[in-house]
Amino acid sequence: MSGNRDHDASRRYHEATRHSRESVRASSHGLDWSNKPEPFKIYPDLPVTPLPRDFPVPTMDALAAISGEVDAAAPLDLERLAALLFFSAGVTRRQTYPGGGVMYFRAAPSTGALFQTEVYVVAGGVTGLAAGVYHFSPGDFALRQLRAGDFCGALAIAAADEDLASRPAVLALTAIYWRNTWKYQARGYRHLFWDSGTMLANLLAAATALALPARAVAGFVDLEVNGLLAVDPEKEGALLLAPVGGPAGFAPSPPVIATIAPPMIPLSESEVDYPLLRDAYANSALDSEAEVMAWREAAWRSARPPAGVLVPLPPPRPSAGRPLADTILARGSTREFSGAAIGAEELSTALWHATRGGQADVPSGLVDLYLTVHAVEGIEPGAYAYHPAAHTLELLKRGDFRQEAAYLCLEQALGGMSSSTVFFLADLDALLETYGNRGYRLANLEAGLIGGRLYLGAYAQRFGATGLTFYDRDVIAFFSPHAAGREAIFVTALGRSVKTSAHAPLLNPSPPSGERAG
Known part of the structure; x- marks a missing residue:
């Protein structure tokens, strides 16, 4: 039974993570620089697909790209996918500090420059890329394959949205909690969505400029999406799906989703757990396709009219x-x-x-x-x-x-x-x-x-x-x-x-x- 309807859960979280002049001054939290999380998630043993660096550059006027729409869809190939990933989440510049430290700046901003948002590609019909589930690695600008096969249909089921099965790819945005809570503690749950929303702004604008239809999907069965991406929702959770590209015919029935746990290099020597954040994520999960459909049909109120x-x-x-x-x-x-x-x-x-x-x-x-x-x-x-x-x-x-x-x-x-x-x-x-x-x-x-x-x-x-x-x-x-x-x-x-x-x-x-x- 989903806890999504226990409204008090979000209220408790919001109240507990408010900032006030008093709370900020009373905080004893300090930054342990020796234990700062690594900036990149690394799967050392997965097959690697280097992304082409001679990708098309989105030359559309920025304002037109921000608020415009795609008239005629271009085919989604590996080069266009590389461009979309670079201008959404790629490393755009590096800065070296005295002592040898390096800061990797990304295409989209992030609270504290901590960049906890990760991007996964569920590819079904991308020209030049085998169907599969991939993790995008911005550090070396490559994809690493988690699963082989077309799983867009699995996401269509999880999101109660059959349109996802017809798209050549679906991008999934997740967040690694510790990379943000290292600095911001439990309030970091808010930041997960600020930063994924900011990245989404880049993603949608870049998709428009590249003639790739794209949209945001916030409703899905969390357990199924997290399982497909092989992430542990106690540490990293799916936040958003973004189907990309024009319809390419419906995907075949998805393969069986086996449980996998590919080895990863730890982000830091130790992590501090923030149950308040984990509970906030878990209590907002949707548990079934029927619940997703009912959730999506809810009617939002109209805006307050101008006055005064x-x-x-x-x-x-x-x-x-x-x-x-x-x-x-x-x-x-x-x-x-x-x-x-x-x-x-x-x-x-x-x-x-x-x-x-x-x-x-x-x-x-x-x-x-x-x-x-x-x-x-x-x-x-x-x-x-x-x-x-x-x-x-x-x-x-x-x-x-x-x-x-x-x-x-x-x-x-x-x-x-x-x-x-x-x-x-x-x-x-x-x-x-x-x-x-x-x-x-x-x-x-x-x-x-x-x-x-x-x-x-x-x-x-x-x-x-x-x-x-x-x-x-x-x-x-x-x-x-x-x-x-x-x-x-x-x-x-x-x-x-x-x-x-x-x-x-x-x-x-x-x-x-x-x-x-x-």
């Missing part, structure tokens, strides 16, 4: 003049904002494209976007709610809230030195009532997806972005009464880097205050 003082945004740019490949390769989490302004059209464009496009097995609009505007030409500084359908801002209160925004973002100056900081909030009670504990996964996943698209939209327009964490209750208090009853989920800050501007006012993060809009 409305600030229409200028029309978004349809293109930025920067190819997707260049945008992804230029992307990096901004380390210091200058405080300089971006234009209203730039903010409008980033918001528009971040909240459009893409297909999934559940509706969008599960999270609400709230903003502090600090330096956007043509928009009065203040606190706002964004309404995607109307593409308009609702003014909540006027004022310069740089100090407050920095405070809300765990007293990090980035939150206030940005041009605008976007806070993702969710009606958690409604989500849990509709989707059970898996609704908690969905809220964090969608926030990560939109945050990832904001990254791409910002870098496409040649300004910066970064993801941030926050003081949970203080965020809600700041945006209330409009945000009453919601919970803080994620934060993305947008603005110009100090590398492109000399203007850098000093901040002294302080608790929220300010005059409410009338």
Whole structure:
């Protein structure tokens, strides 16, 4: 019997992992650098298929790729698959530090640059690649075969979605818990979905630019998918499926899924277990095809209509003049904002494209976007709610809230030195009532997806972005009464880097205050 409908499980997790000024200062957690997890999962004994490095480069305009759709599907061959994997999860650059340490930066950002998201390829009809289940190894840019045979049909059964059986490949995103909890402890469960959502933003945009239809599937029988991928859900769990490519005819009946446990090189000498995270994952599992179908049919409520003082945004740019490949390769989490302004059209464009496009097995609009505007030409500084359908801002209160925004973002100056900081909030009670504990996964996943698209939209327009964490209750208090009853989920800050501007006012993060809009 599934525990997905025990709504209290996600509530308990959320309450236990809230950040507050007091909890952060009281924490005694320190980083054991001698036991830091290795950045790559390594199967030493599996057959290796090197991926071609002369893959096609996605030259479509980045904004068109973020929110566009595929008109005519290209065939999925090994070269296109290599491109999709590289621009979703590949190593884009390396940095060597004094003493010989190396940091491997990836195509998609990750909390703390820990990169706990793993990618598996379930291939059935990829030209140039034998049917099978593969693990993508970004370190040496290769696939390692876990199983031989076409298992797309097995995923179709697990996801209660026969369309998966007709696709040439399905990508599965998982997360290795310890790689993130080493730094962030049990709160890392949230990060699993922020980061997989951010990677999904890259994946969907790259697929569109490569003329490969793709969509997200969040509903599936966890036990079956984890078993197929040969991962131990006590340590690594499936988060998301993404069928890729045009229909290629239905797959044959899947082979018998034997239990396998291929040897792996340990990530570190020892691991710290966080039962709170494991329980949160287990309690949001779906146990049968029938349960998946019922879960997917749940009806989500309509968005709150705009009201009060409305600030229409200028029309978004349809293109930025920067190819997707260049945008992804230029992307990096901004380390210091200058405080300089971006234009209203730039903010409008980033918001528009971040909240459009893409297909999934559940509706969008599960999270609400709230903003502090600090330096956007043509928009009065203040606190706002964004309404995607109307593409308009609702003014909540006027004022310069740089100090407050920095405070809300765990007293990090980035939150206030940005041009605008976007806070993702969710009606958690409604989500849990509709989707059970898996609704908690969905809220964090969608926030990560939109945050990832904001990254791409910002870098496409040649300004910066970064993801941030926050003081949970203080965020809600700041945006209330409009945000009453919601919970803080994620934060993305947008603005110009100090590398492109000399203007850098000093901040002294302080608790929220300010005059409410009338």
